[in-house]
Each structure stands twice: as C-alpha cells, then as structure tokens.
Amino acid sequence: MAQYHSTPAGVIEVLKEQGYTIEKELSRGASGIVFLVKDTEGDPYVIKQINSRDEEELDAVRKEVEILENLSFGYIVTYVNSFEDDAGRIYIVMEYCEGGDLSKVMETHQGESYFEEQQILDWLVQICLALRYIHEKNILHRDIKPQNIFLTEDGYINLGDFGCSKVLERADGYANSVVGAKLYFSPEVCQRRYNSKSEVRRLFLLVLF
Incomplete structure (x- = not known):
C-alpha cells in the first residue's frame, strides 16, 4: 500500500x-x-x-x-x-536496487557467520571497477560508505549517491574540501589535498570496518 x-x-x-x-x-x-x-x-x-x-x-x-x-x-x-x-x-x-544498501545487508549479518570470502572479493572487484570508471572521467565520489553501495536483485554491486562528488579539472588535479563520512576519511582528506588514490584508501577502510 x-x-x-x-x-x-x-x-x-x-x-x-x-x-x-x-x-x-x-x-x-x-x-x-x-x-x-x-x-x-x-x-x-x-x-x-x-x-x-x-x-x-x-x-x-x-x-x-x-x-x-x-x-x-x-x-x-x-x-x-x-x-x-x-x-x-x-x-x-x-x-531501483532491490537488494537495498550494503549497510542494511551488514546489519542482517550481525551475530551470524561472516560473509564468504569469495563474496567479499566479488563485491570489492565490482566497486573497484566502478571507481576506475569514474576516475577515468576525473570524477571523485568522495563519500564511499556502505549506505552508498547498493545491491541489485541478483546480488551485484551498484555504486550510488554522487551528492558529494567532484569533477577535477585535469587527471592529475587535487580536491581540498573535507566531505563525506568521517569514519572513512583517508589521511589526505584530513590534509585537504587528495585525488583518486584517497578513494582506494577509503575503500580499504570500508572493508576493514
């Protein structure tokens, strides 16, 4: 209804x-x-x-x-x-991604067994491919977190919510605004000088937590 x-x-x-x-x-x-x-x-x-x-x-x-x-x-x-x-x-x-966002999937697994290693690797590869695609367009997502990673009905990853994103003027450019979820800040973001490499570190923190 x-x-x-x-x-x-x-x-x-x-x-x-x-x-x-x-x-x-x-x-x-x-x-x-x-x-x-x-x-x-x-x-x-x-x-x-x-x-x-x-x-x-x-x-x-x-x-x-x-x-x-x-x-x-x-x-x-x-x-x-x-x-x-x-x-x-x-x-x-x-x-519409029927599987919801990754944070909700993680919540349902609390107290249960860990995700299968192959599942984590599959998701990680899919996120990396999405990041490579936008980085080749000089776009930084800048808010990589479970709430912005969605799952399709078939269980594939879809990166979403580009509200914090920034288009760099050139491939070797840098951003300096401090935006996104603090839990996944890379050191470069805190120093207000970062590029696509900082997003890889954000992704590492996501996997870690």
Whole structure:
C-alpha cells in the first residue's frame, strides 16, 4: 500500500504529473526524502526529492545531475531523469536496487557467520571497477560508505549517491574540501589535498570496518 503520511501534498502532485506513484518512503533527512515509486507501466524506480534552501545548494544539486547524466556503467546506479518544481525542489529519478544498501545487508549479518570470502572479493572487484570508471572521467565520489553501495536483485554491486562528488579539472588535479563520512576519511582528506588514490584508501577502510 502506498504511504503518503507526512509527505507534502505538492510533492505527491508533482510526481503524479510526471507519471510516478509513491509506493513507500525509503528514507528522510534534512535535505529531502527518498521514495520508492512506480511509473505508469508498473516499473519501480527510486526518486530522491531534494529541498534547495538557496541558490548555492541548487547549483550543487544541478552539478550532481550533470555528473549522473554522463555516467553509464554496469556497477553504477543508473540515472533515469530529473526535474524541478515551482517550490524549488529537485527530483532525481534513479534505478531501483532491490537488494537495498550494503549497510542494511551488514546489519542482517550481525551475530551470524561472516560473509564468504569469495563474496567479499566479488563485491570489492565490482566497486573497484566502478571507481576506475569514474576516475577515468576525473570524477571523485568522495563519500564511499556502505549506505552508498547498493545491491541489485541478483546480488551485484551498484555504486550510488554522487551528492558529494567532484569533477577535477585535469587527471592529475587535487580536491581540498573535507566531505563525506568521517569514519572513512583517508589521511589526505584530513590534509585537504587528495585525488583518486584517497578513494582506494577509503575503500580499504570500508572493508576493514
């Protein structure tokens, strides 16, 4: 059954106009709401509704959309489209990964046996391939953590949520903003000078924890 409680009426109407029906709310934060929706043909998608408080935030979300529009790879969540409403809210439509995010999978394994070594290796290789793909485009993800790694129905990895990402001006460039989950910060991020190599260290910390 669709869950509309506490969802702004304007959001529901905008999604209906775009051909989407809300199935349920997946998550909610200060910046917006993530919904599971279905289109007119009954196919499931995820829509991230983002509240933009000022023009700077609006530009940041638009930059995220620009990055997503240029990504097409098997181990990255597929971007579908995006749109804005009159209230300044931006909506990003993405592929729905039925397996949920890796953090929830890890939670279900607490107190049980460890993941099989081969499973961990498979996931690690898939994440590395996704990172190599974006790094070849001079893109840093900058927020690698279990909550941003999703699983398909078949158990394959899809890297998602590029809200903290940055496009470097050149391949040997550096970023200096401190963003992302602190638990997975590499030393270079704390020093405010880092490149794609720091993401490999973030990935190592993810495997470690």
